[in-house]
Amino acid sequence: MARGTRLELRPEALAANARRVRAFAPDARVYAMVKADAYGHGLALAGEALAPEVDGLGVAVLHEAAALRTRGYPGALMVLEGVFDSTELAEAARLELEVVIHAEWQLALLENDPRPLRVWLKVNTGMHRLGVPADQVPALLQRLDALDGVCVEGLMTHFACADQDDDPMTARQSGTITALAREYARRFSAANSAAVIRYPESHGALVRPGIMLYGSSPFPGRSAAELELAVTQRFTAPVIAINDVPAGEDVGYGATWRAPRDSRIGVVAVGYGDGYPRHAPSGTPVAVNGRRTELAGRVSMDMITVDLTDLPDAGVGDEVELWGDAVAVDEVAAASGTISYELFCQITPRVERVISPPDESTD
Ligand SMILES: Cc1ncc(COP(=O)(O)O)c(C=O)c1O
Known part of the structure; x- marks a missing residue:
């Protein structure tokens, strides 16, 4: 007799939650965040369930993206932490990934070894985790645009407080990325699950939901059931x-x-x-x-x-x-x-x- 300690996983619920994202953000492209083994649900299982419902997938690191390619996922695939060295850079180009550039050293890596690559330039709009300072954006965009084969998909950022009620930080961050995108005529991506639901003005060209796909509420005071998210x-x-x-x-x-x-x-x-x-x-x-x-x-x-x-x-x-x-x-x-x-x-x-x-x- 087996011990019987089980995790039951529901691919159809993942797909249903992806459709909820579409309902909240009908005008944006949707990349489902499947990093950390799809928030523990299993990269292969979640990738397969979500891929037909979304425009792309997002992972934190290259080997997660490589695993999806090995399993035959052909679609858009964003790597949130980008590449760490020139070997990874070559691999990212070979696997046709969309790579985040969050620091000047990553751009220098690309300049030393230019590759055909889609990139997102990540901007620090106040969270002070990853991202280049806003005032460096024009110079860095210029350097990226000068590289043969490099296609700048847009600017991106990440919210620190979108899960908290009307936190002024979100309005500031949203305002900064919107203004930069307008000034330099770029698309932008900012919204996590909380912003997908609560801040439509932050949707931009591409939203990056994670936790809501997995049937959990991004907000402390609102249940997943209230948000009509399915249990995954x-x-x-x-x-x-x-x-x-x-x-x-x-x-x-x-x-x-x-x-x-x-x-x-x-x-x-x-x-x-x-x-x-x-x-x-x-x-x-x-x-x-x-x-x-x-x-x-x-x-x-x-x-x-x-x-x-x-x-x-x-x-x-x-x-x-x-x-x-x-x-x-x-x-x-x-x-x-x-x-x-x-x-x-x-x-x-x-x-x-x-x-x-x-x-x-x-x-
Ligand atoms: C850069 C980035 N974008 C999007 C997400 C998805 O966030 P959430 O799971 O809160 O929707 C994360 C998750 O931590 C992230 O780090």
């Missing part, structure tokens, strides 16, 4: 033991949970060794046979303990949903002091991946 993954594990715990007794490492009444505690076959967040506190929601209850005690490497006192029918072998349909991943993330992005990325290889058939994926 269900993380489940079975109950493997049940303990009757008298009132006043403690459960788990550190004895951090004390039974307030005579309790029935289910032990579930999932822990931080599977990617369930160790910081999830007692009270974090789970669903047993579709009915919600909560964590009772600390998360261990291989197990969690959940309160079954009010679910007298629950027994060994029953399915516990850690997140998915009955418990939103965003709820677990909030309880654990993190974001769904991290939860998605940290599910470990020992969790069995199961692809759900189309008819189960879209209701």
